[in-house]
Amino acid sequence: MSGTYDVIVVGGGIVGSACAWECARRGLKVLMVEAGIVGGGATAAGMGHLVVMDDSEAQFALTAYSCQLWRELAAELPGSVEHEVCGTLWVAADEWEMGEVERKARYYEERGVAVEVIGGKRLEQLEPNLRAGMAGALRVPGDAVIYPPAATHWMSERAGEAGATVWRGVEVRQILEEGAVELAGGAVVEAFVVVNAAGATAGRLTPGLPVRGRKGHLAITDRYPGFARHQLIELGYLKSAHGEEGDSVAFNIQPRKTGQMLVGSSRQYGAEGGEVEPGILGRMLRRAVAYMPGLRLLNVVRVWTGERAATPDKLPLIGPVPGRSSIWLATGHEGLGITTSLGTARLLGERLVGGDPEIPYKPYDPGRFAWVPVAGQTGAGVGAW
Amino acid sequence: MRVRVNGTEVEVSAGMVVAVAVARAGRLWSRRSVIQEPRGPLCGIGVCYECRVTINGQAHQRGCLVACQEGMEIEADE
Ligand SMILES: Cc1cc2nc3c(=O)[nH]c(=O)nc-3n(C[C@H](O)[C@H](O)[C@H](O)COP(=O)(O)OP(=O)(O)OC[C@H]3O[C@@H](n4cnc5c(N)ncnc54)[C@H](O)[C@@H]3O)c2cc1C
Ligand code: FES
Numbered sequence: 001m002s003g004t005y006d007v008i009v010v011g012g013g014i015v016g017s018a019c020a021w022e023c024a025r026r027g028l029k030v031l032m033v034e035a036g037i038v039g040g041g042a043t044a045a046g047m048g049h050l051v052v053m054d055d056s057e058a059q060f061a062l063t064a065y066s067c068q069l070w071r072e073l074a075a076e077l078p079g080s081v082e083h084e085v086c087g088t089l090w091v092a093a094d095e096w097e098m099g100e101v102e103r104k105a106r107y108y109e110e111r112g113v114a115v116e117v118i119g120g121k122r123l124e125q126l127e128p129n130l131r132a133g134m135a136g137a138l139r140v141p142g143d144a145v146i147y148p149p150a151a152t153h154w155m156s157e158r159a160g161e162a163g164a165t166v167w168r169g170v171e172v173r174q175i176l177e178e179g180a181v182e183l184a185g186g187a188v189v190e191a192f193v194v195v196n197a198a199g200a201t202a203g204r205l206t207p208g209l210p211v212r213g214r215k216g217h218l219a220i221t222d223r224y225p226g227f228a229r230h231q232l233i234e235l236g237y238l239k240s241a242h243g244e245e246g247d248s249v250a251f252n253i254q255p256r257k258t259g260q261m262l263v264g265s266s267r268q269y270g271a272e273g274g275e276v277e278p279g280i281l282g283r284m285l286r287r288a289v290a291y292m293p294g295l296r297l298l299n300v301v302r303v304w305t306g307e308r309a310a311t312p313d314k315l316p317l318i319g320p321v322p323g324r325s326s327i328w329l330a331t332g333h334e335g336l337g338i339t340t341s342l343g344t345a346r347l348l349g350e351r352l353v354g355g356d357p358e359i360p361y362k363p364y365d366p367g368r369f370a371w372v373p374v375a376g377q378t379g380a381g382v383g384a385w
Numbered sequence: 386m387r388v389r390v391n392g393t394e395v396e397v398s399a400g401m402v403v404a405v406a407v408a409r410a411g412r413l414w415s416r417r418s419v420i421q422e423p424r425g426p427l428c429g430i431g432v433c434y435e436c437r438v439t440i441n442g443q444a445h446q447r448g449c450l451v452a453c454q455e456g457m458e459i460e461a462d463e
Pocket of ligand 1: 010011012013014015016017033034035036037038039041042044045046047048049050170171173197198199200201205215216217218264265305307308309330331332333334335336338
């Protein structure tokens, strides 16, 4: 189909905004359509930890690459983005977890990411509010923190400066097969390529998508500067994040530039609705207090939830829908989309112009799953997996 | 009984709340906001959070709700 635009990006979360900016920067004629507020979806609910993760080689490649891109961008980020290179401490509660620290350290080092193994005594000095007697931690000094909605707003502005058109408060009702979108009002806008970056609800526009929601709770405290100094995550987090079907919680605390402490996190499949659930919120906070007893005395000022877009292999979907060269995907980032937004945009931009991405794109290609887009049917994405 | 507000001893009676001690120390406000505006007790019933002070090292306590106790250390923003 001949395009009014080269690319239409559906969804103005951090992923869509990064993609729109990247495509515009490359000289493509871009339209980004956001139904609500730019950065107001999962992006506004997330933690904003820019973190290198090693669940799989492909996850490591994408997160490390993305963190590198964030570092290159750091000097340009406005103050509102609250970028801070506080580093991560993966906290080991016992000797078994310390073995995991050693393994993780080797893995990161072999792949060129600087890390430091921290003993129990040193950990007490670095983070005096952690429960005494921890075995140690792995420090990843290059990891950082941002305020995702502000970063997204900034990216969408940069996209605009680079020539992209941004429509806010406009809903896409349907992505048409040939590469065009039908708006809620019925108007049709054409493009060579439509990128579905609608986050956890992407399956409504591309039925059959192997993505489902994984709900998470967060709580934020009043300002207690210095209570925690790094992003602190229990190594047991790995069990929680991988943990198959059941609801899980893990200790994860993030110091904000404001002095506030952002406390997470929980993971639930199939939890309908965005409301805060006292049961799992309580579990999450008790877990956090078990690691940092002093947290009990801090005032929580707000709690909320967000929906992660989870895929079966925990890797995002970046590239064309199988058999539909004009419909592309940029979704399925689960709990890492703030981090991997930049890597995603680079991969997508490079692939769109037929270039050679800096990291292999295959692990994220939607064609890796045997699924067929369900034509002419709208509704939730697959529930089967 | 006596409490201290930013190091200055203040005489209070049993049952008086911390916000009263802060007022007796001659202070109109308890804290400064994020943008450094002076803020002081407004509602007096624990709803507005404007009266927050640090009590015995614990930050963000509502002065209008906490009863004074002998020897209490209260810190208000300057
Ligand atoms: C509790 C929690 C903690 C997290 N912590 C972290 C973290 O520390 N680090 C990290 O890297 N990631 C984290 N994440 C993950 C991260 O928040 C997400 O991966 C990321 O925000 C996904 O961005 P997105 O742009 O794909 O989705 P969204 O931000 O949801 O954006 C999708 C947008 O599409 C719009 N849209 C949907 N349908 C339509 C339509 N039909 N027409 C037009 N627009 C539409 C929506 O309005 C929305 O704005 C966390 C997530 C949660 C829930
Ligand atoms: S004066 Fe309003 S909460 Fe104390």
